[in-house]
Amino acid sequence: MTGEELDSIIEEKGQDAPALVGILQEIQKREYCLPFKTLGMVSEKLDVPMSRLYGLATFYKSFTLKPVGRHTVDVCMGTTCYVCGGQLLMDRLLRDLHIPEGGTTSDRKFTVQPVRCLGCCSIAPVIRVDSDVFGHVTQNQIPKILERYE
Numbered sequence: 222m223t224g225e226e227l228d229s230i231i232e233e234k235g236q237d238a239p240a241l242v243g244i245l246q247e248i249q250k251r252e253y254c255l256p257f258k259t260l261g262m263v264s265e266k267l268d269v270p271m272s273r274l275y276g277l278a279t280f281y282k283s284f285t286l287k288p289v290g291r292h293t294v295d296v297c298m299g300t301t302c303y304v305c306g307g308q309l310l311m312d313r314l315l316r317d318l319h320i321p322e323g324g325t326t327s328d329r330k331f332t333v334q335p336v337r338c339l340g341c342c343s344i345a346p347v348i349r350v351d352s353d354v355f356g357h358v359t360q361n362q363i364p365k366i367l368e369r370y371e
């Protein structure tokens with residue numbers, strides 16, 4: 222992100238303390254993470270200590286310091302899903318997308334991560350892409366599910 226882009230975000234969101242989270246949200250939306258370099262520019266421009274920015278970035282679950290894909294694929298590894306084949310779904314996703322667990326595809330389209338029980342064990346095994354939940358998923362359905370997302 223350039224300094225000019227950051228200036229326009231700051232101009233839009235404001236410079237007071239409550240605006241800080243909004244500024245970080247906008248950076249996250251554009252960069253798919255909060256890059257250290259950009260946080261450094263925010264720190265300098267708003268005279269906010271890096272420790273405070275880091276605290277916010279690690280406190281809110283919606284922020285990440287590591288680049289993530291445009292779509293997050295959560296593979297439920299809760300007990301029921303695991304027993305019903307959750308690991309097989311994870312293996313298929315990682316194999317098809319050529320990434321390690323927790324990794325992001327090189328085109329930044331998908332990030333695949335294991336999660337705990339999603340609260341819908343009756344349709345195990347379950348995966349969630351962004352906010353869409355898919356139940357009774359089989360390995361062979363994985364390509365079709367991924368195709369839905371640009």
Ligand code: FES
Nearest residue numbers: 297299302338341
């Ligand atoms: S264990 Fe997967 S939804 Fe509960």
